[in-house]
Amino acid sequence: MTIPILAPHPGVWAAAAMIAAIVLCSTAGEVLTAAAMKSVGNLDKIRAHSGIKGAIRAVLTCPLFFAGVGFLALAFFSLLLALNHLNLSLVAPASASLTLVTNAIAGKIFLKENVDRRRWTAAVLVCVGVYLLAH
């Protein structure tokens, strides 16, 4: 006999844990992927110079890219698991809006991006907007 770790209709904490797993894995994956793409350079220019194969090679020879994809894959399976137990109307906006804020913080700290007042305002407006859209 197997004991299910998560009930079909999870409680608040289980739902929060599933959404937190998506948010944390997405943030790590997106920051690593963004760092990888910055180190690769402008893909449009690389494609114009070396063709589509050159652009694909430039991406696939970057180790950071695979670290990012690994975390994004974890986020994807966390999303599948969450969608199996929770409604899309809860999972998608909650994870999307929280990821916007965590990415703004991570972008400033790890990518040294200039997250000025305009970008903070945009992140907060979109975050609240996505939340409202789900209700």
Place this chain on the structure above:
Amino acid sequence: MAHQKLSAWQYMILGLVAVCAPLADACLSRGMTKLPAIFLDHPATLIVAVFTPWIVLGITLLIGFFASYLTALSWADLTYVLPATAFGNVIVALLSRFWLQETISLERWAGIVLITLGVGFVAQGPSLTVRPVPVVEEGQHL
């Protein structure tokens, strides 16, 4: 921060990022809700789910999203790309209103207005943080 003007092609790439992600989410949701409950003590059932039709369509859309997302990240900041592409949520809500004839509550209209404002805010600003001394050249990795 220098102001980086985006071309029409680059706006099209941002549009693809915006549209593919919510459509993929909708397909994944439809696929996963049709499956029986999946538990963490049987993780292999998650792998089986990947080969069902709705999940395959969702993954195909996610591949389109990822290709355009990577392209966008190569010439714009992460903190620019994410809010700018949130407009996809508005597109899905408007499609549900005018195509599927669903009712949109006052709160949802408020959400649409806020997202549109947020996208407008970030889109008017610079897309890329330009540092005084370029540390990494094209083709090199961190």
